[in-house]
Amino acid sequence: MITVLFFAHLQEMAGTERISVHADQITISSLKEKLANENGLKNLDQIMFAINEEYAIDEDIVKAGDTVALIPPVSGG
Structure with missing residues (x-):
């Protein structure tokens, strides 16, 4: 089982701050597809992913x- 954490507006889109995904040995790309298909999360190509607090590709x-965090883009000034 993989724990997926959502931050900022992604929590609202997912309706929760975390979910468990039943998978093992899955690429980030495949996880993106799974989240889009099963949880209705779209435009994940613009989101940074981290595995166990290390940015991932x-x-x-x-x-x-593992714990995967989805981090939306931030702006600053």
Whole structure:
């Protein structure tokens, strides 16, 4: 099982701050598809992903027991 954490407006889109995804050895790219299909989350290509507090790219592998955070873009000034 993978824990997925949502931050900022993603919490509103998902309706929760975290979910559990039943998967193991899944790429970030495949996880994006799964979240889009099963949870209605769209435009995830603009979102940063982190696995166990380390930024991740689409080809990185998520294993059971990992925590994945979805971090929306922030603006500053």
